[in-house]
């Protein structure tokens with residue numbers, strides 16, 4: 232990301248915003264001094280609280296002295312400009328208190344109320360309707376009473392002063408991961424656009440915020456990476472449009488109302504940002520000029536039109552969204568925030584033009600919805616009983632696109648500053664009182680903005696870090712305990728004892744390999760040809776038994792039986808031997824595995840793994856073990872076939888017994904009657920044995 236330029240340097244490069252001489256500082260630019268009417272000292276003032284409810288206030292109203300008025304107004308008296316008194320002691324965000332929730336593992340948050348400032352538009356003529364007190368917190372009218380706010384600006388102060396007191400603290404919060412919202416509210420022609428967008432001769436709050444953001448980004452650029460994205464939209468006749476959409480730009484320039492062909496966008500819930508405008512363009516901007524050009528582009532297609540109060544009235548609510556993502560390089564901790572800067576359309580009485588009337592009704596409807604939401608939030612925050620008309624806990628954010636869009640901010644997760652612009656004229660007193668009542672309610676709305684922070688990949692902070700350390704200590708202790716146990720059991724005295732020395736380990740593994748190879752060889756020897764030959768001999772003996780003609784030579788028959796008996800015994804002995812050998816190999820396998828896992832435990836504990844050899848030995852050992860397992864499986868198959876043979880032998884033994892018995896009885900019969908039919912018995916027995924062999 233290219234480093235941000237300093238505001239001063241860039242300002243001098245901005246061709247589109249020529250400044251009046253002396254307009255670059257808050258002290259330099261001023262407007263004609265307002266003439267504030269002094270009220271009679273004895274008048275009874277009315278104080279406004281939530282909901283604009285009047286409460287008698289017996290405080291004696293202040294009567295500003297002439298000098299005070301001059302100082303406040305930055306007045307040009309006798310040709311000398313009196314600087315506007317800086318109010319360093321005035322902390323505009325004082326109501327917002329940082330709350331550290333680290334003990335509860337939740338992100339830090341700011342609690343407080345919406346910050347509300349009143350900005351009267353300079354009056355052509357003498358102000359006899361409203362009084363602003365010395366402390367710049369109260370605006371009063373004999374009939375309407377007192378209204379108290381965070382700031383009540385003198386009409387003559389410049390945008391920079393307004394910015395410093397009502398917006399600047401929010402920018403710092405945004406760079407620290409808190410969402411920020413600033414919106415200008417007031418009747419048509421009262422100075423919302425003047426304040427937010429400025430003029431060719433004076434920077435507006437938006438531009439000042441943009442410079443501040445990039446200035447802060449530059450200050451942090453050695454330690455942090457930043458990404459700044461911007462979106463710009465308008466809500467026109469209850470429809471959301473993208474002001475950065477070039478298509479819209481070309482099709483709409485200089486057109487209004489029914490000629491609108493822009494694509495309407497929808498607002499959806501969003502887990503990260505609360506709500507999201509689907510399809511809204513986000514433009515990455517890397518310099519303040521980039522961002523200002525983007526905004527200016529959007530402004531060219533924003534709807535404006537002439538009203539009875541304003542020749543170039545904003546006919547839509549314009550919302551600029553600046554997303555600020557910050558990543559601290561050292562920790563990878565990411566903070567992200569959205570700064571929403573809203574220039575709302577002005578409320579107005581019915582106008583003569585039909586098109587303006589239609590727009591006006593939409594504007595009034597959405598402002599009414601905003602007023603209702605603010606009222607309900609205000610009562611909710613105060614925990615007080617709502618009037619019958621508002622009697623429900625439901626906050627109707629969905630009643631208008633404006634409230635829906637501002638829902639995340641109004642529902643608390645944002646640091647919010649409202650700038651209410653008013654007319655001081657006696658002809659607009661009803662609208663001004665309405666605006667002040669709205670402002671009073673907004674002042675009561677509580678906020679609980681959370682810091683948007685994501686822990687870095689390679690680090691953790693605060694309580695997460697402590698938790699991780701505790702977990703690692705626990706794991707380490709467990710590993711140590713296991714190692715101690717293994718030592719006590721003499722495991723480290725075995726040939727497989729792990730060594731921290733790599734060459735020792737390799738030698739050890741080679742030795743194990745040799746042993747295993749020998750065992751493998753031995754196993755092969757046991758299972759190879761002689762055994763199969765003896766099995767073949769055995770089969771031959773059985774075959775001859777099957778085909779034996781019991782009428783043949785009795786000696787031969789008995790030899791055959793003896794041979795089978797011997798083979799049977801030999802097979803049984805071999806099977807036992809094989810079984811014990813398989814058990815032995817299984818034991819070996821187990822112990823090899825155990826030694827391997829032991830090595831792993833030890834390696835982790837001593838952090839040897841990083842420096843271990845290329846692992847060939849491990850691989851070959853594993854291969855051998857795999858081979859052994861296969862051999863064992865084969866042996867098991869052999870054993871099971873031998874079991875079948877044993878079964879067959881047992882059957883053959885029984886046959887032999889039968890034959891022997893028959894032989895005996897035949898001898899007896901021969902002695903008694905000559906001839907006999909033994910073959911008939913042997914046939915089925917032979918086929919049974921044949922079947923058994925073919926199965927095994």
Ligand SMILES: Nc1ncnc2c1ncn2[C@@H]1O[C@H](COP(=O)(O)OP(=O)(O)OP(=O)(O)O)[C@@H](O)[C@H]1O
Pocket residue numbers: 262351352353386417418419420421422423424425426538541543544545546575576577578652
């Ligand atoms: N504080 C101020 N100082 C000097 N001129 C101002 C001030 N506020 C407003 N004006 C002038 O008043 C006129 C109307 O102001 P602006 O367009 O800002 O009103 P608005 O509240 O945005 O109106 P709308 O709601 O109709 O858009 C403009 O010509 C503007 O220059």
